Amino acid sequence: MNEVKQMLAELEAVCADPKKQLSDALTQGKKCIGVLPYFCPEELAYAAGMQPFGLWGAEMQVNDSKRYYPAFICSLLHTVLEMGLKGMLNDLSGIMVPICCDSLKGFGANWQYGVGTVPVIDVAWAQNRRLDAGTEFTRAQFRKVLGQLEEIAGHSISDADITAAISVYNKNRAALRDFSAAAARHPEAVSPSARCAAIKAGYFMDRAKHTEALQTLTTKLNALPEASWDGLRVVTTGILADSPALLQILEDNHIAIADDQIAQESVFFRVDTPVTDDPVLGMAKRFETIEGCSVLFDPGKQRGNELVELAKAAHADGILWVMTKFCDPEEYDYVPVKRKIDAAGIPLLTVEVDQQMVNYEQARSAVEAFAEMLRA
Amino acid sequence: MTEMTEKKPAKIVLRDLQDKIAQDAWDAKQRGEKVGWCASNFPQEITTAMGIPVVYPENMGAAVGAKGGGQRMCEYAEGMGYSNDLCSYSRINFAYTDLKHCEELEIPFPDFLLCCNNICNCMIKWYENLALELDIPLLLIDIPHLDAKTCDEDRVAYIRAQFDDCIRQLEEITGKKMDYDRLQEVMSISQRSSQAWLRAVGYMSAEPSPFSGFDIFNNMAVACVGRGTVEAAEAFEQLADEYEALVKEGQSTFKGEEKYRILFEGIACWSNLKFTYKTLQSRGINLTASVYGPAFSFLYSNLDELMAAYSYVPNSMCFESELKLRVDDAIRNKVDGAVFHMNRSCKHWSGNLYEMERQFREQTGVPTIVFDGDQSDPRCFSEAQYETRVDALTEIMEERKKEAAK
Numbered sequence A: 001m002n003e004v005k006q007m008l009a010e011l012e013a014v015c016a017d018p019k020k021q022l023s024d025a026l027t028q029g030k031k032c033i034g035v036l037p038y039f040c041p042e043e044l045a046y047a048a049g050m051q052p053f054g055l056w057g058a059e060m061q062v063n064d065s066k067r068y069y070p071a072f073i074c075s076l077l078h079t080v081l082e083m084g085l086k087g088m089l090n091d092l093s094g095i096m097v098p099i100c101c102d103s104l105k106g107f108g109a110n111w112q113y114g115v116g117t118v119p120v121i122d123v124a125w126a127q128n129r130r131l132d133a134g135t136e137f138t139r140a141q142f143r144k145v146l147g148q149l150e151e152i153a154g155h156s157i158s159d160a161d162i163t164a165a166i167s168v169y170n171k172n173r174a175a176l177r178d179f180s181a182a183a184a185r186h187p188e189a190v191s192p193s194a195r196c197a198a199i200k201a202g203y204f205m206d207r208a209k210h211t212e213a214l215q216t217l218t219t220k221l222n223a224l225p226e227a228s229w230d231g232l233r234v235v236t237t238g239i240l241a242d243s244p245a246l247l248q249i250l251e252d253n254h255i256a257i258a259d260d261q262i263a264q265e266s267v268f269f270r271v272d273t274p275v276t277d278d279p280v281l282g283m284a285k286r287f288e289t290i291e292g293c294s295v296l297f298d299p300g301k302q303r304g305n306e307l308v309e310l311a312k313a314a315h316a317d318g319i320l321w322v323m324t325k326f327c328d329p330e331e332y333d334y335v336p337v338k339r340k341i342d343a344a345g346i347p348l349l350t351v352e353v354d355q356q357m358v359n360y361e362q363a364r365s366a367v368e369a370f371a372e373m374l375r376a
Numbered sequence B: 001m002t003e004m005t006e007k008k009p010a011k012i013v014l015r016d017l018q019d020k021i022a023q024d025a026w027d028a029k030q031r032g033e034k035v036g037w038c039a040s041n042f043p044q045e046i047t048t049a050m051g052i053p054v055v056y057p058e059n060m061g062a063a064v065g066a067k068g069g070g071q072r073m074c075e076y077a078e079g080m081g082y083s084n085d086l087c088s089y090s091r092i093n094f095a096y097t098d099l100k101h102c103e104e105l106e107i108p109f110p111d112f113l114l115c116c117n118n119i120c121n122c123m124i125k126w127y128e129n130l131a132l133e134l135d136i137p138l139l140l141i142d143i144p145h146l147d148a149k150t151c152d153e154d155r156v157a158y159i160r161a162q163f164d165d166c167i168r169q170l171e172e173i174t175g176k177k178m179d180y181d182r183l184q185e186v187m188s189i190s191q192r193s194s195q196a197w198l199r200a201v202g203y204m205s206a207e208p209s210p211f212s213g214f215d216i217f218n219n220m221a222v223a224c225v226g227r228g229t230v231e232a233a234e235a236f237e238q239l240a241d242e243y244e245a246l247v248k249e250g251q252s253t254f255k256g257e258e259k260y261r262i263l264f265e266g267i268a269c270w271s272n273l274k275f276t277y278k279t280l281q282s283r284g285i286n287l288t289a290s291v292y293g294p295a296f297s298f299l300y301s302n303l304d305e306l307m308a309a310y311s312y313v314p315n316s317m318c319f320e321s322e323l324k325l326r327v328d329d330a331i332r333n334k335v336d337g338a339v340f341h342m343n344r345s346c347k348h349w350s351g352n353l354y355e356m357e358r359q360f361r362e363q364t365g366v367p368t369i370v371f372d373g374d375q376s377d378p379r380c381f382s383e384a385q386y387e388t389r390v391d392a393l394t395e396i397m398e399e400r401k402k403e404a405a406k
């Protein structure tokens, strides 16, 4: 148990100081590429021997970013921009910016004119992701990204390099799935914050090293004796569920995370990249099967069906929707997806979170009331 | 009386045409034909050529806002669980979908949905919800935001494939066949309308401008949705002729002296249209530049260019092209200042607005203001803030005029 604690603490330390990971990579002579959510082809940067560095915002107050974005843009983008404007991300050699929500579409220009020093790599992928032409468009656009990465890296990137990088990422995804399952079996050993940190650390570390750490951790978790858990189990959904205050509130209320449909967590690792002759085609084809994310075209709201299935499979007591404030894709999804959850008779709690939030009293009361209701 | 003066003014012709387009959809529905709800910048060439009636929820949102129903409908949608953060057009539409009634304006309910995200991705989420709610097919033409000044070949090929797929699906849904000769014809009529529209708005460069620039907000609805019809082409030609005649006479439909000329950036605040207009007009300020002028022209000469043209709409172009469009328009139309609408509804439009305003000011050298508002939710607009900022702008424009006169 102590070893598990120790390992989780190490991964929590990575998340507490991502900048250290960045400096370590730079010291090793690696270039680093910032990667904004969602679904950017970071494997290509990895294939070039560069280190992808996830940019999911930070718990901080913003000031300078308000000269670019109005207040009603999500804190994820505000805080990443703020870090850029403050020069905290100057060590990056580029930043991948997708266009899959309206707030992201404005990010590239704000970054370019505000930060300037770190070049923007535009990433487009097809929303009509089940049309062959959509897959082909994504493939072609990812090839374009590859070209830009080659320029930054200063050397070409072969298909063999890409295939190897995809394999590293698929192994990482498998390790993350195994870890998530083990964490669900051992809520007594893996708190919500520890679970989140173990997953999130991968965005800042070398993926291969992250895989090793997770595999060892999972083996140790699996070796623990079966423990009884008299707390509650929920499935989370949303963009991010990494707010330390919220995760602490869950822990305080004996709520474990049985599974998730969080963009930063399982949505990243639930589906592997298929192996194809043209490895970039496989990366594009992956979009044909991913579900559960509000920035993906989802005409039947399969997200709701998947969420209900996840909750049932995990024998969860309820679903916790961690709503990122000012995130319109999530806010649109909320009504129809909630309806599906309600129809399945699964209790749902929605908590609005913002990385600049300091007062969590309302969230605490809501979680307490939800937990009480579930226990009744 | 000459034949010219007996004619209805183009403004009325355009309004009647808009009413006719709406009525045609009702009549078609009555006859049992399939009717669609359609995103405003969906390639209208497809539906016009196939003779498929469609209506535009965004236009309904604007009209409901203008007629005073915006807040009520938005609040109803919020009661359904929709955040007040979301585009007010969509909130009005969700409310209407649920209530099946709206006292300000009603549109026939759809049998299918035509979505296009060149203006925003919120459109996708909005239409996904409608498709589920109404249990009807949703056809999406995904037009990815441009990352360069021109639309690349990958995008053209992707849009083209979706165009073909959409036609195939529409044929299945409606039982109507696409006639490709007719499509060519609609394309050339659309070009005729676009040219006439460009000529009409081009007269804004005259001093004084022959019309009150707020008219653009009303006329662009037809420019956007009806331009594939001969009636629209003729109406825009008439409009351009009327403006030309006014320019020759040095006349204008703008009430009062045109002391200052401005660019107005963004969607109109429909719920506060009168106030936003009066505040400017009473100070002698006329709108002589708007992105709705040049940006709604959709110029092309073949199908591939048509695909690309749908990427060159406001909100879909890269920042540099968006900026150039405004700066060129402002310079050509000799503006003295600019008013930027920070629209609470529209995240993409607002996401670069501060930078747009800064660079616009630097490149044109004219003073600018930004005000907070919303196209159809009056709760986001403050009369006091708007008035104070317009006053500040007027003061600077006045000072500059005095300086220039010295």
Ligand code: SF4
Pocket: A037, A074, A075, A076, A077, A101, A102, A103, A104, A239, A295, A324, A326, A327, A328, A329, A330
């Ligand atoms: S999807 Fe939501 S949280 Fe993510 S960048 Fe867009 S608005 Fe922000």
Ligand code: SF4
Pocket: B058, B087, B088, B089, B090, B119, B120, B122, B123, B267, B315, B345, B346, B347, B349, B375
């Ligand atoms: S106002 Fe903005 S968000 Fe709303 S439909 Fe138009 S472009 Fe989209």
